[in-house]
Amino acid sequence: NFEEPADAIEYRQAAFGLIAYNFGDMGAMLKGKKPFDAAVFSTRADNVAALSKIPHEGFIAGSDKGDTEALAKIWQDKADFDSKMTAFQDNAAALAVAAKSSDQNNIKQAFANTGKSCKGCHDVYKKD
Ligand code: ASC
Numbered sequence: 001n002f003e004e005p006a007d008a009i010e011y012r013q014a015a016f017g018l019i020a021y022n023f024g025d026m027g028a029m030l031k032g033k034k035p036f037d038a039a040v041f042s043t044r045a046d047n048v049a050a051l052s053k054i055p056h057e058g059f060i061a062g063s064d065k066g067d068t069e070a071l072a073k074i075w076q077d078k079a080d081f082d083s084k085m086t087a088f089q090d091n092a093a094a095l096a097v098a099a100k101s102s103d104q105n106n107i108k109q110a111f112a113n114t115g116k117s118c119k120g121c122h123d124v125y126k127k128d
Pocket of ligand 1: 020023024027115116118119122
């Protein structure tokens with residue numbers, strides 16, 4: 001277990017940083033900012049699916065205080081937060097499956113669903 005709230009904050013932020021890098025690169029490919037490489041895209045989707053399971057453990061009680069953008073509302077509405085985190089994990093898993101198909105519409109839809117999960121949680125539970 002984490003010894004200090006700061007350790008939990010660092011843990012979840014490390015995962016979010018890796019998620020943002022991998023998800024951002026997928027977005028760059030889908031938006032045509034770089035060539036679409038199916039193998040790289042699929043690896044990134046696998047990474048996000050695995051990483052999506054990491055941050056939740058870091059949202060321990062008391063870790064709204066410190067170097068974090070997490071709002072105290074997370075712990076006031078913990079059941080809703082938890083269900084949003086689960087929805088994100090489910091969307092990320094579906095994106096990893098879609099990435100193994102060659103159906104670009106399917107991939108784009110799964111990517112959009114995952115992005116909505118990111119934003120939907122940030123809008124409510126993350127400082128601007
Ligand atoms: C990203 C990123 C987010 C999400 C969000 C999706 O690449 O860093 O927080 O996508 O903007 O709407």
